[in-house]
């Protein structure tokens with residue numbers, strides 16, 4: 001018997017995911033299925049996985065089934081990668097409960113089960129299964145429906161003989177997973193809203209976390225800074241509110257000129273007395289040389305700065321996206337560092353190093369350092385395969401360099417290249 005499977009997945013702007021699955025056997029068959037997956041299991045592949053499982057339940061054991069599926073990931077995990085996945089205990093695999101339940105069920109069937117992806121002649125069946133999956137999405141979810149592997153056939157744990165230390169560590173981390181804090185969820189939502197503005201796509205929490213971990217775009221200090229921001233992990237503002245005798249530390253340290261509570265938003269964007277507004281102005285001036293659109297900088301845009309997707313003629317522009325992430329994150333991080341210097345210097349005067357001109361020069365120096373590092377990292381003879389692509393470095397910085405028209409075409413090996421902006 002041949003069963004055509006397809007899935008549907010939807011992510012709302014609040015990050016709520018829903019999944020559905022469809023199984024088409026033949027016209028008007030009472031064994032065609034249209035399923036809404038329990039929302040706690042919703043993912044891109046869970047619709048197809050659950051439908052494979054439910055279809056298998058209703059076909060008599062002993063009947064050979066051929067499943068035609070859409071997702072190449074599912075095909076690999078259930079065929080060529082099955083042995084290695086089982087010896088790894090399915091660690092770090094999304095939908096692992098569903099995979100384990102399917103493997104247990106198919107082993108119980110007592111007849112061979114074939115699995116392959118659609119071929120071009122099966123577009124009609126694929127679409128019919130897709131329609132059933134879309135219908136499934138519209139149904140009410142059944143919170144009771146939580147497929148679990150049959151206990152006797154559930155191979156659990158890792159095969160120790162082949163386990164590496166890194167794999168065991170991942171296993172421990174997976175066991176320790178705790179529910180995210182309410183504040184983190186709220187910040188993820190703000191970040192998601194901004195990411196939609198910057199990329200046109202609604203992103204999952206996992207995609208947002210991944211965006212701030214990308215090594216090629218953001219240096220370690222900045223990745224940490226953004227990570228802590230998303231976790232609301234800085235001891236500022238509200239943190240001091242309930243600590244007797246230290247409540248005053250929760251207010252902007254530029255009082256009496258500024259009376260605001262010192263939230264991260266206040267430090268980075270709202271404080272009118274600090275240098276923040278001025279630094280964002282120069283950041284904008286530099287960016288406008290690259291692109292005429294400069295979004296209103298809100299806190300979410302800083303958190304989601306690495307999700308931008310600027311397009312030209314329908315094509316994404318990796319260099320421009322990267323420059324946007326660099327400018328936004330470097331500016332925010334510098335404003336934070338300046339604030340910390342002020343707090344930790346206490347009463348010592350900082351006028352000389354915190355004068356408007358000195359801070360503008362420092363900002364410029366930060367951006368120029370990023371440019372220099374990019375040039376150095378593009379050195380293939382030194383870094384081999386790990387070297388950054390020359391074309392990416394050129395795409396990132398072209399258009400904003402000083403005296404660019406007089407630079408050689410391949411300016412990457414010139415040591416004196418600087419970003420072309422003079423704030424004075």
Ligand SMILES: [Zn+2]
Pocket residue numbers: 252253254258259260266270271272273274
């Ligand atoms: Zn302030």
